[in-house]
Amino acid sequence: xxxxxxxxxxxxxxxxxxxxxxxxxxxxxxxxxxxxxxxxxxxxxxxxxxxxxxxxxxxxxxxxxxxxxxxxxxxxxxxxxxxxxxxxxxxxxxxxxxxxxxxxxxxxxxxxxxxxxxxxxxxxxxxxxxxxxxxxxxxxxxxxxxxxxxxxxxxxxxxxxxxxxxxxxxxxxxxxxxxxxxxxxxxxxxxxxxxxxxxxxxxxxxxxxxxxxxxxxxxxxxxxxxxxxxxxxxxxxxxxxxxxxxxxxxxxxxxxxxxxxxxxxxxxxxxxxxxxxxxxxxxxxxxxxxxxxxxxxxxxxxxxxxxxxxxxxxxxxxxxxxxxxxxxxxxxxxxxxxxxxxxxxxxxxxxxxxxxxxxxxxxxxxxxxxxxxxxxxxxx
Ligand SMILES: Cc1cc2nc3c(=O)[nH]c(=O)nc-3n(C[C@H](O)[C@H](O)[C@H](O)COP(=O)(O)O)c2cc1C
Numbered sequence: 001x002x003x004x005x006x007x008x009x010x011x012x013x014x015x016x017x018x019x020x021x022x023x024x025x026x027x028x029x030x031x032x033x034x035x036x037x038x039x040x041x042x043x044x045x046x047x048x049x050x051x052x053x054x055x056x057x058x059x060x061x062x063x064x065x066x067x068x069x070x071x072x073x074x075x076x077x078x079x080x081x082x083x084x085x086x087x088x089x090x091x092x093x094x095x096x097x098x099x100x101x102x103x104x105x106x107x108x109x110x111x112x113x114x115x116x117x118x119x120x121x122x123x124x125x126x127x128x129x130x131x132x133x134x135x136x137x138x139x140x141x142x143x144x145x146x147x148x149x150x151x152x153x154x155x156x157x158x159x160x161x162x163x164x165x166x167x168x169x170x171x172x173x174x175x176x177x178x179x180x181x182x183x184x185x186x187x188x189x190x191x192x193x194x195x196x197x198x199x200x201x202x203x204x205x206x207x208x209x210x211x212x213x214x215x216x217x218x219x220x221x222x223x224x225x226x227x228x229x230x231x232x233x234x235x236x237x238x239x240x241x242x243x244x245x246x247x248x249x250x251x252x253x254x255x256x257x258x259x260x261x262x263x264x265x266x267x268x269x270x271x272x273x274x275x276x277x278x279x280x281x282x283x284x285x286x287x288x289x290x291x292x293x294x295x296x297x298x299x300x301x302x303x304x305x306x307x308x309x310x311x312x313x314x315x316x317x318x319x320x321x322x323x324x325x326x327x328x329x330x331x332x333x334x335x336x337x338x339x340x341x342x343x344x345x346x347x348x349x350x351x352x353x354x355x356x357x358x359x360x361x362x363x364x365x366x367x368x369x370x371x372x373x374x375x376x377x378x379x380x
Pocket of ligand 1: 026062
């Protein structure tokens with residue numbers, strides 16, 4: 001998508017990968033996978049629409065590295081080779097449209113085995129089992145539940161952790177077989193890796209706890225993934241850069257971790273926040289347009305690593321201003337992409353970069369160009 005003076009539409013190189021533009025579709029759970037973690041027809045349409053809409057990079061929803069690590073019974077998984085073909089079909093379609101595709105590998109830890117948000121986000125129980133979504137035993141850094149009335153997780157032993165780290169590596173190898181271009185490790189939002197990072201949820205006294213040990217799982221997962229993910233392909237890490245104002249994991253912690261992860265082969269930090277303190281806790285940062293951009297900016301300038309910024313970025317000019325101010329390398333769109341999957345194509349037109357719909361799929365663009373002339377009163 002050529003653009004006149006818009007950074008948003010300049011290509012971006014991350015490691016060996018060339019992205020067509022700087023727009024990424026942020027990871028978003030769809031809760032639509034088959035009960036065995038395989039992609040459903042809905043995934044083809046869901047991710048396919050973003051590719052038709054022109055996003056440079058499309059990231060999948062959280063995709064579990066083991067069945068216990070699913071947030072809900074409708075999560076995607078890559079814990080078995082049998083899950084590869086269905087998601088590969090989606091990746092192949094996205095590639096045919098010219099976009100690149102990333103997979104967000106995840107483990108939900110003590111926040112696993114839950115209902116979708118519109119069903120209350122609470123933990124599964126026997127009433128869900130009757131509908132096919134049987135609750136399962138969750139795992140975490142300790143046996144401390146998410147909240148007093150939540151099920152008790154099983155504290156992971158050292159050998160459990162070793163097995164789990166191997167599962168991350170095996171899932172990374174499958175992601176490569178499926179043809180993904182980018183792999184993102186979900187280290188944010190109070191899920192397993194983030195639970196280990198946070199002093200609020202990790203009170204272990206062994207080598208995976210304490211000031212030094214809390215980052216150990218994150219580093220081991222990065223190493224296992226890098227060993228099973230091709231050298232030329234980019235690796236992203238999503239971080240809750242802060243948990244909340246003056247509480248728990250801090251910006252300084254994130255800067256330190258980002259520097260360390262860079263030495264282990266991470267190329268980009270996907271900068272988010274919060275999620276650790278309960279399911280319905282207060283937001284870490286008040287939700288205003290671009291509310292997390294300052295976190296991306298801080299990591300980019302202080303850890304000297306590429307970043308993506310996310311959170312209520314909805315306007316093309318807003319996105320462009322963030323890029324022009326060098327606060328981020330990539331703009332990630334979450335809910336705005338649900339609202340308008342064609343956001344990148346419309347944004348290009350805001351910058352007069354595609355006045356005649358030439359970058360749209362031809363079968364749409366040809367008509368839309370003629371229609372635009374009619375709307376202006378210049379049509380036949
Ligand atoms: C429906 C939905 C599902 C989400 N699922 C994930 C997910 O699987 N992994 C993740 O890291 N973030 C997830 N998020 C967070 C988004 O990636 C994004 O960071 C957040 O929505 C803020 O961006 P926005 O204001 O552009 O929506 C989800 C958000 C929404 C709305």
